[in-house]
Amino acid sequence: MCQVGEDYAEPASEEPPPRQPGREQKCVKCKEGLPVVVIRAGDAFCRDCFKAFYIHKFRAVLGKNRLIFPGEKVLLAWSGGPSSSSMVWQVLEGLSRESAKRLRFVPGIVCIDEGAACGLSPEARAKTLAEMKLILQTVGFPWHVVALEEVFDLPPSVLRCFAQEPVETEGAYKAAVDSFLQQQHVLGAEGAGDSPSLAQGEEQLSWPCTQDPQNPQSPDRPPTAAQTEALSRLFDSVKTLTAKEELLQALRTHLILHVARTHGYSKVMTGDSCTRLAIKLMTSLALGRGAFLAWDTGFSDERHGDVVVVRPMREHTLKEVAFYNHLFAVPSVFTPALDTKAPEKASIHRLMEAFMLRLQDQFPSTVSTVYRTSEKLVKAPRDGCAASPPGPRCLLCMCALDIDTADSATAFGAQTPLHLSQTQPPTPPPTAPCCSAGMGRVQGCCGGARPCEREDPRACVIEQLCYGCRVNMKDLPSLDPLPPYILAEARLRSQRYQRPLCSGSPGGPWGGAPAGPLPTQLLPQGLHRAADPGVPG
């Protein structure tokens, strides 16, 4: 019944289509082969047709979006899991095909070792890494294995969106493809071939680097014990699994972005499958990220500007991925994640996943329905990363802030993030909202028993977050364990906008006279006497 307009279906009994699966059934496509897998509403495919179907879907998604230009450097984000492994395999196969249909970009692989955040022992991490390296060597693309601990070395600039030229028109794409093909032709017959090593050859032509794909580009530096400790401390200090998951995603994204920028990749491919994206959509909805669904789940995500994230696996269901990987021996490595073995109710993510998969059992069109609705999402015009973004962006997720200065919906009982760290009830309502209208129904960070100078950096970070990230921050009682680049960028931005944050008088900690239409909020001076401009946090 799940779908609008569809009749209510009796659970399960309606599910199999009228076709009788029997020994005589042949593949629905070629009508000859013996079927090995049933996909969608009872379509039985033989091995070869399934392979063709699977590969075709991958290439069709890339082809119809026309975002990846020939010769472009594309970073494949590989977690070791089935979907991203399948994606890597598709790219590998796609690059080695006959020239007419060959994929034309230049791949690299990035793999983030998140073991410290997940509480894995160094031995377990080393073992997993070794397994991954075996596969990476087989694949043969240039690869970068990066420990999550390296977030502690990231520069604040990773959080900035670099304005990009306007998206190429269709004509430009075709022109680029044509000129690339011409180039190949001029270079002679070497252009056509089947082996992956030729992909490397082309790489050398279009990108004059002499790297040997067997060696990683970045030196394989294991993280220091101090960094590992710091990362563990950070994740231990987060109170809920939901917030941990979100924080992990943010850090992972920043790190991948950094690797991409450092090595000249303009695209990143992630292996999110249809199933995962449907779950992600519902999860994002529940987390207050309704404004950003198109970026979180769409084919392309241009929020960073110079590096675009694409999701070529988005039309493959998890079932298709699993069968393909099984039938065609796609190697993958199991790595425990943050929520491995966590109980179902432990986080919003787990809840939503369990709910969706259960509902899918009852109503088999659930995932595809949600996915199809996600295709109707549009990127609201206020995001213009192609032009320079007019509005401020979230410090962590880098989407345009979705909190209006005008009073927004969440008025009733809305818990403002600024109260998070206050364990005792605040003293009589504070005098003024000190962090400008952007906070909506903020009580003001100076209310309460805590001394104000401890609140300043927190308030200034919170104010630069979107709604969803603010709610997550509630579960992080102290900002101290965060990697320094986040706090540094927060400080830089607040100084740049010269907002009268927490400044009782001109020349206060955060800079001089307010610029722009923001009203000057005068704060009780006494609360800021102790604030020292030079002291961070």
Added chain:
Amino acid sequence: PPRSAPPATRRAPPPPPALGPRAVCGACFCAAFEAEVLHTVVAGRLLPPGAVVAVGASGGKDSTVLAHVLQVLAPRLGISLRLVAVDEGIGGYRDAALAAVRRQAARWELPLTVVAYADLFGGWTMDAVARSTAGSGRSRACCTFCGVLRRRALEEGARLVGATHIVTGHNADDMAETVLMNFLRGDAARLARGGGLGSPGEGGALPRCRPLQLASQKEVVLYAHFRRLDYFSEECVYAPEAFRGHARHLLKLLEAARPSAVLDLVHSAERLALAPAARPPAPGACALLDGLNRGRPRLAIGKGRRGLDEAGPPRDGEPERAPAPEAVPAF
């Protein structure tokens, strides 16, 4: 050092003790609740002075609280209230609820008008609709009908009493369930219409709004408790079969994992950006009744307009679905 004077409009958000870190007494809670509804109505410019407001009254907790609060605020807002109750003709349920409404109307001294499906819709009661749609042996789709017909009935009742605006008691939990449900069912048209505070009234319909939209269910229940309001709390007999039940269940799970889930969903709903619905709007009451009268009740909730002209149920696996009205809980 001197402190600046407090701004006049500053007031505390009223989290009930269950939700917030601060403890408030019953009286302060109710006062804060009323203040927030006032603020919602005023800031959203939902009910201008002089408005004649038809309150959809079902006898349930939400509409009871709504009517009570609006009565308290009526002098300040400059509005007058009329109660409109809808009798869907559900035996063993609606008659009991209507008795509650009648009691309340007497207590509040507000005029009450009852509009019945049977009168408005050519004899079709919900029980009859349920029988008609149950004939094919599948689960009922009657909630789909009820939602559409009730909207129409409310509209009729409001016009009868000369109202300029319609208010219903939907709370934040309802809105959260709705957005979850619309995504699960792929109702892009509904989603595209947005989760704003009210609809201006399309095609000549009276403007509607939901002043309690930002109050969580817990707050509504607590308010009713502190003010000792008398309401009818049983579930509609057909409710167990409605798809909304799945969304409600999910919402309760989410709330347990993260208490702010309801408000987070409302926030999300308000900021969705969907392509404007390219297809014709959901079939209204006329289309549904047409289907019922023809003995083919599912036509109008099938594939859009085509459903009315063609035979046969919608095919499986069709990617596009005509928007059909969601199952709206009895308010």
